[in-house]
Amino acid sequence: MSEDLNQRIADAQAKLDAQKQPSGIEAARGMGVGFKMGSDFIAAVIVGAGLGWGLDELFGWSPWGLIVCLLLGFITGVKNVVAAASQAARQTAENGSTGPRNQNPEAGQDKGDDA
Amino acid sequence: MMVSTDPMHQFQISRLLPIQAGGYDLSFTNSALFIAIAVFGIIGFLAFATSNLQTVPGRAQSLAEIWYKFVAGIVHDVNHDDGKPFIPLVFTLFSFILIANLLGMFPYFFTATSHVAVTFTMALFTIGLVVVIGVWKNGFKFLKIFTPSGVPLYILWFVVIIEIFSFLSRPLSLGMRLFANMLAGHVALKIFAGFIPTLAVGLPVIGVFMGGLLVLPLVVGITALECLVAFLQAYVFAILTCVYLNDALHPGH
Numbered sequence: 399m400s401e402d403l404n405q406r407i408a409d410a411q412a413k414l415d416a417q418k419q420p421s422g423i424e425a426a427r428g429m430g431v432g433f434k435m436g437s438d439f440i441a442a443v444i445v446g447a448g449l450g451w452g453l454d455e456l457f458g459w460s461p462w463g464l465i466v467c468l469l470l471g472f473i474t475g476v477k478n479v480v481a482a483a484s485q486a487a488r489q490t491a492e493n494g495s496t497g498p499r500n501q502n503p504e505a506g507q508d509k510g511d512d513a
Numbered sequence: 514m515m516v517s518t519d520p521m522h523q524f525q526i527s528r529l530l531p532i533q534a535g536g537y538d539l540s541f542t543n544s545a546l547f548i549a550i551a552v553f554g555i556i557g558f559l560a561f562a563t564s565n566l567q568t569v570p571g572r573a574q575s576l577a578e579i580w581y582k583f584v585a586g587i588v589h590d591v592n593h594d595d596g597k598p599f600i601p602l603v604f605t606l607f608s609f610i611l612i613a614n615l616l617g618m619f620p621y622f623f624t625a626t627s628h629v630a631v632t633f634t635m636a637l638f639t640i641g642l643v644v645v646i647g648v649w650k651n652g653f654k655f656l657k658i659f660t661p662s663g664v665p666l667y668i669l670w671f672v673v674i675i676e677i678f679s680f681l682s683r684p685l686s687l688g689m690r691l692f693a694n695m696l697a698g699h700v701a702l703k704i705f706a707g708f709i710p711t712l713a714v715g716l717p718v719i720g721v722f723m724g725g726l727l728v729l730p731l732v733v734g735i736t737a738l739e740c741l742v743a744f745l746q747a748y749v750f751a752i753l754t755c756v757y758l759n760d761a762l763h764p765g766h
Contacts, residue, residue: 430752433690433745433746433749434690434749434753436690437686437689437690437693438682438686440686441682441686442679442682442686445678445682446678449681471678471682473675473678474675474678475682477679
């Protein structure tokens with residue numbers, strides 16, 4: 399009986415939470431994630447190119463430093479974007495399932511605004 | 514009646530008070546002026562808002578409280594209780610970037626955050642602080658940020674190289690994002706705004722003002738978007754500072 403009531407309270411609370419979620423901040427978060435992905439990718443490529451060019455200048459490895467480090471930069475950029483995307487996907491999944499079944503609001507580290 | 518439509522003109526640094534010291538140019542520029550306005554504006558407003566603290570806050574005090582609680586909330590969300598010592602730092606960065614960005618939205622004002630020198634100083638300071646805090650709190654264990662857990666040994670050396678690249682790209686990414694967003698936004702705004710007088714003169718068939726009126730709603734929209742971006746970039750900078758500080762406090766993911 400009380401189990402059922404608790405369940406219903408949790409359901410109703412989840413519904414209320416879903417309704418009063420401030421959409422402006424949500425949208426800002428999404429845009430922030432997008433900006434982060436883009437600049438992380440470009441920054442990694444630039445760092446690779448810069449590092450490779452520096453090594454070439456320093457040790458006279460002429461094309462090889464730039465080639466290898468630029469490729470490593472690309473790999474890093476892709477890794478950054480994939481990491482950011484998978485983190486965002488995980489958060490979305492957590493957010494989506496904070497409904498009836500999932501009752502641990504502390505699980506989402508980034509989204510813990512239970513105020 | 515030629516309106517200046519050079520989109521890059523607004524980013525030019527001009528010396529307001531030339532100072533030469535020891536061969537260095539330490540002039541007080543328009544950039545320095547707007548940095549000073551932002552800094553003293555924030556300090557002045559917060560000092561005013563907290564000068565007469567009441568249990569039931571007035572308008573200024575509520576604004577200051579919301580402002581502070583927003584930043585404290587970001588830090589708490591990412592770093593939990595370990596982040597408490599860093600709330601003043603993140604609050605300072607967030608407030609400065611936000612106010613400098615918003616000041617740039619006023620016509621004829623200079624956008625201090627649209628210059629690499631300003632944004633990279635903040636980014637390098639943030640990453641430098643991350644390294645210092647990480648080494649201070651963890652010693653050699655700080656190097657664990659380069660070795661994610663659960664990676665097999667035969668591929669670890671490669672992952673370490675990638676992680677080092679990733680770490681080096683952080684200050685660049687942090688500084689570049691803010692600078693590029695402010696620069697691109699203001700250039701776009703200027704170019705679209707420049708269409709208004711051009712079209713008003715160039716399309717006399719539709720009428721003197723009609724051509725310009727077609728573009729005006731777009732410029733209003735971009736202005737609104739830029740205000741959002743001004744807030745957003747401050748928010749992103751603050752949240753990424755927290756994320757990087759979290760790496761320093763708890764290396765090894």
